Amino acid sequence: MDKSTLHIKNHLVRQIEDKLGWGIGATWGNKDFEELSEQILKKTSKRISVTTLKRIWGRTEWLANPSMATLDMLSEFIGYENWRAFVRTNEHELPKPENVKKAKPLTVWIPVIALVLLGSFFGFFWKTDANLKKDVDGSKTYEPEDFVFSSRPVSMGIPNSVIFDYDVSAASDGARVEIQQDWDDTKRTAIDKKDSIATSIYYRPGFFKAKLVLDSVIVKEQDVFITTQDWLGIIQKNPYPIYLNSEDIHKEDRMAITPDILADHKLDPRTDRVIVSFYQVKDFGELYTGNFEMSVLLKNDFKEGVSGACQAAQVFILYDGGAIGIPLAKKGCVADLELLTFEEFVDGKKNDLSDFGVDFNAYVRLKCVSKNRKLEILINDRVVYQMNVPDTELKIKGISIHFEGAGSIKNVAFKKDKEIVYQSDF
Structure with missing residues (x-):
């Protein structure tokens, strides 16, 4: 081809x-x-x-x-x-x-939750290979240090415009220069070599790796951290999600995206696959992957039709450069689950993830405890999985929780050394 x-x-x-x-x-x-x-x-x-x-x-x-x-x-x-x-x-x-750049297989994780489901959910780990790229005359080799590339969001909240400052004067006159928003190489925008500023809009919160691309080669990467002002509720749609009003999703003792809210947007999860999400993306201070505890009560509230067949849910703990992804579903659907550790995807078709099958007739208590280079996942206070934690501690950047159909959450908390770092008010 x-x-x-x-x-x-x-x-x-x-x-x-x-x-x-x-x-x-x-x-x-x-x-x-x-x-x-x-x-x-x-x-x-x-x-x-x-x-x-x-x-x-x-x-x-x-x-x-x-x-x-x-x-x-x-x-x-x-x-x-x-x-x-x-x-x-x-x-x-x-x-x-x-x-045209030759397409690469989509084989690894997307560290952005863009979800959506999600979402992905979602990625690629891209390798900067500019030092292998020769200039058009065949005599010059580019180094990442030859270029300047930085970013700055213009505000808090979603959607958010990001300003990229760049200097690509080291590139040859005939070079094609582009900025790529994240892992997706279809989201590239050509920029003028003579300019120094470009902008881009991000429609979902999370941690992204923007890329400076020269003649289809990534020469430099830049972290883009898109935060939420508080909890954000989203109905996942492409290319633009539906943002929900805070007062609609905040209930007396929980946060919920209900079938009535979906109906207001002319969506029926009985006949179409609908994915809804909650995001809290922020700087939690000195909270790192090597020493933290996360807990949440969650419930998939939809049991009918296409979206309710498995009552699937997924929780992502976002950290600097990636995520831990914990799936839940009815026991009969565990073969379709995929767990994301620090190191790999764990496929439910090749591994026993039966402990991640739950009964959503009541709220499920999910907890993650990271200590001494081990992270334990507990469901209803029972350890169901243990994974290794990298020696390099990475900063916790947020949490996102996703449901097929409809869902609700409450009592979200992060702790460090048993001290509360963050606790939801619902």
Whole structure:
């Protein structure tokens, strides 16, 4: 598959993600690919296997050359007669072939929760490889120190504009210079080498790695920390989430996103997959991954239809550069769960995650305790998992909690040495 065709295929994948509204494909679990396969069958009367879909999305061995029949089915799924019709309609929106970057498989974690589910949920660890990039005359090698790249959010809250200050005067006159918002290389904006300021809007809170890109090579990275003013409730939609009013989600003794709130936004979790999220992203002070305790009571409040089949939930503890992701669901759905440790994804299809199957008829007590380079996960006061903690302590940056359908939380707390660092007021 040549570069132009490859880019059009990736464009097709993104349009399918937008149609589904489940967040980016890198955040999907096996259940999502199974549901996509069923939706394609319902729409086209033809089936694409879950394995093929995972390969197209780069979740297993990447499929660079899908068959024409597969491309026709994917195109038909989003309303086109076939692949050729999709190409004809979308060619004009694509970059010129010489600017197309070869796609990489989506194989690792997205440390941003953009969720969404989420979300992903979500990533890539990108490696800056500028020192391997020669200038167009073949005689010069770029070093990260050759460039200046920094960021500054203009306010608190979401959405938030970020100002990037840069100096790329060391680049050759013919170089293509871009800024990339986060892990997603489709979110690149070309910038003028002669300028020194560029701006970008972030629609979700979290910790991001923005990138300065020179001729498709990442030459420098910059941390972007988008905070919330307090708890933020979101209905996950692509490309823009729905922000909920604080007074709508704050109840007397809990915080909740209810089916009534979804109905106000013309969403029915019985017939469509709906993901809702709570975020508290802030600087908690001297709270680090090597010594902390987090606790929360949570409950998935929706049991019906598409979104309520498994009553799935996921809690992410965000730290500087990544996240710990703890999944919960009905016991019958634990094979679809994925646990994110400091080091890896733990797949419920290959590992026993049955202890993460819960009964959401009552609130579930989730606790994480990190001490002596070990982190224990407790559910209803019983240890269900233990993971290693890196020697390098990383600062805790926030928490996000996600539900399929609807959900509620209360009694959120962070502690250090048994002293309360943060406690919710609900």
